[in-house]
Amino acid sequence: MIDAARGARDVVQAGAPALRDVARAVDVDEIDSTEIQELIAEMLRVCRARGVGLAAPQLGARRRVVVLEDTTEGMSDETSEALAMKRREAFRAKVIVNPTLTPIGDASAAFFEGCLSVAGYRAVVRRHLRVRCRGYGGDGKPVDFEAVGWEARILQHEVDHLDGVLYTDRMESRTLRRVDLLDEPLPGDHPEFGEAVVLGESTAPVRRGPGASAAEDVEARVKARKNRKK
Numbered sequence: 001m002i003d004a005a006r007g008a009r010d011v012v013q014a015g016a017p018a019l020r021d022v023a024r025a026v027d028v029d030e031i032d033s034t035e036i037q038e039l040i041a042e043m044l045r046v047c048r049a050r051g052v053g054l055a056a057p058q059l060g061a062r063r064r065v066v067v068l069e070d071t072t073e074g075m076s077d078e079t080s081e082a083l084a085m086k087r088r089e090a091f092r093a094k095v096i097v098n099p100t101l102t103p104i105g106d107a108s109a110a111f112f113e114g115c116l117s118v119a120g121y122r123a124v125v126r127r128h129l130r131v132r133c134r135g136y137g138g139d140g141k142p143v144d145f146e147a148v149g150w151e152a153r154i155l156q157h158e159v160d161h162l163d164g165v166l167y168t169d170r171m172e173s174r175t176l177r178r179v180d181l182l183d184e185p186l187p188g189d190h191p192e193f194g195e196a197v198v199l200g201e202s203t204a205p206v207r208r209g210p211g212a213s214a215a216e217d218v219e220a221r222v223k224a225r226k227n228r229k230k
């Protein structure tokens, strides 16, 4: 996920097939391979330079690896009020291999987000406010943690990339705008498209794909999809 508009030349852009395929899991004993370690190092470099999160398919690698990091410096262009509303707090770099997310509770949050692979645009996306993340670290050790607010949003955005999903698939489409128009007012109610989008937390449901089951469990969905392919 993007933090600030700093260009996006070496990150593959929407339209690239790598962004639409379901990425392949990494065997645990493959994590310390040169291929995966070099991939992780490059992902961390790109993420630190340009955003707050990155998924391997964005570098053209169809593997289930994400990285994320948010720094005080990176959020310095946001007011303390905005940071509090988004529950955005600095956290150290995380590498997660084969991440699975499980929403916690019914709360969701609607805020603008962007993507290094959809350069120059932003739209409001409703995401789960809290998620539990399980997977493996870059050192091959299991990780299991809960995330809230902006970190939870970044996780959901990046894990979506591993399933070939872009934020534009989940966005409130009428809020899409060029990044230089980010602060313009949100569109109002519309006779066809319904009520105006309101930023912030609520219990409104998160937008899901037409093929998604009732279970709000990303892991179950990925497994179901894999089984269908067999």
Ligand code: ZN
Residues within 6 Å of the ligand: 001, 002, 114, 115, 116, 117, 157, 161
């Ligand atoms: Zn993205």
